[in-house]
Amino acid sequence: MSEVDLDPVIHSASRLRVVATLAALERGDRISFPRLGKLLDMTAGNLSTHLRRLEDAGYVTQTKTHVGRTPATYVELTPAGRLAFERYTQTLTELLKGARP
Numbered sequence: 001m002s003e004v005d006l007d008p009v010i011h012s013a014s015r016l017r018v019v020a021t022l023a024a025l026e027r028g029d030r031i032s033f034p035r036l037g038k039l040l041d042m043t044a045g046n047l048s049t050h051l052r053r054l055e056d057a058g059y060v061t062q063t064k065t066h067v068g069r070t071p072a073t074y075v076e077l078t079p080a081g082r083l084a085f086e087r088y089t090q091t092l093t094e095l096l097k098g099a100r101p
Contacts, residue, residue, distance in 0.1 A: 005091070006088060006091055006092060006095075007084055007087065007088050007091075009053060009054065009057045009059065009084070010059070010084060010085060010088045011088075012050070012053075014040075014042065014046065014050050015050045015053065015054060016088075017040055018036070018040065018047070018050055018051065018054065018060075019054065019059065019060075019077065019081060019084075019085050019088075020085070021036065021039060021040060022036075022060065022075065022076070022077035022081070023077055023081075023082060023085045025076075025077065027079075027082070028076075029076070030063065030074040030075060030076035031074065031075055031076075032072060032073065032074055032075075033047070033051075033062070033072075033073040033074070033075055036075055051075060054081065057081075057084075058078060058080045058081070059077065059078055059080060059081030059084055059085075060075055060076065060077055060078060060081055061075075061076050061078055062074070062075055062076075063076070
């Protein structure tokens with residue numbers, strides 16, 4: 001990827017919102033799938049599709065567990081995902097600075 005290329009996995013508006021939300025959490029923190037969907041006002045199906053793409057890229061992990069008898073899924077940004085987001089925001093900032101007259 002060249003200096004001016006924005007990561008296409010993150011660049012999708014919905015995935016950018018997901019990654020930015022997860023990046024706001026402390027390192028090692030995670031959020032429940034329903035809570036993330038509610039924060040982003042995304043349907044479960046839409047969120048699931050975007051999380052799968054981010055997971056395939058190694059940017060997020062999803063942990064499936066149970067709380068009592070109820071299934072629960074938690075989402076966390078990986079170190080690679082955090083680095084990719086930092087690079088993305090840095091590249092975007094550089095592009096915007098270069099666009100100024």
